[in-house]
């Protein structure tokens with residue numbers, strides 16, 4: 001007789017499915033905008049050099065934009081592009097009315113100062129949410145463009161847990177792109193947040209406190225099963241390509257196979273957070289489009305002060 005396993009397995013958080021639902025809803029809104037106003041949201045994606053992973057992501061972004069009925073303006077520059085050339089392109093895109101969002105694919109080649117480029121993007125077109133104004137607005141709890149990966153993580157968490165109030169959340173990794181904005185978003189959801197990093201003392205013990213554990217360190221399978229509180233929700237942001245037994249495969253920052261026996265719910269890699277990053281880029285572009293239309297709208301006569 002076949003022996004039945006009694007081991008409980010964590011619920012799998014399907015990022016592909018969630019992303020595909022979000023993309024379908026965005027496509028429907030874009031179609032409606034076209035019917036009502038004859039207008040199309042547009043995103044400019046700038047790729048400098050030919051990093052193979054960046055090539056894959058930029059192609060995926062262009063495809064997703066077109067599938068949602070939006071315009072994708074791709075700008076590919078050689079790896080030895082001078083910073084002034086890139087800044088001049090950003091200036092042109094800032095002034096282009098067909099471009100509602102601007103994204104410069106990271107990482108950039110070493111001769112370019114990444115911060116100088118990001119800060120040159122108009123904050124109203126900063127669909128990556130990396131401009132200092134959007135970072136500050138997020139920290140103050142104001143309306144801001146939120147970086148796509150943490151925005152996607154929060155959507156998945158809300159889908160699984162609903163209200164996050166009072167939850168203990170631990171974020172491992174303090175990057176500007178994921179760790180820091182993720183911590184801000186969780187604070188905004190009334191979680192008790194610990195932002196842990198490579199110098200955190202007794203990291204496993206800190207992680208074991210977490211109802212919500214977000215791993216964003218870029219170290220393959222660093223988070224072991226005994227770091228996880230039973231029943232916790234685990235979001236794995238890591239995308240690490242590793243070679244094993246002569247083949248290459250993607251793995252996250254969490255030891256998925258072992259963690260699945262302890263966690264309550266967990267994202268896989270691939271198929272978890274990654275697809276949500278691109279879906280949230282579409283959402284941010286649609287948001288940028290709406291903001292630009294509100295700015296351009298003439299003042300409605302009925303809102304003007306009437307003579308007394």
Ligand SMILES: Nc1nc2c(c(=O)[nH]1)N[C@@H](CN(C=O)c1ccc(C(=O)N[C@@H](CCC(=O)O)C(=O)O)cc1)CN2
Pocket residue numbers: 056057103104105106107128148149239250269270271272273274275276277278
């Ligand atoms: N300007 C930006 N640069 C970068 C960002 C960003 O948000 N803005 N994030 C990452 C890369 N990234 C988007 O650009 C990204 C990474 C992964 C995925 C994804 O869908 N991953 C798949 C696996 C894909 C594969 O096989 O390699 C998955 O996890 O299922 C999408 C976007 C760095 N740069």
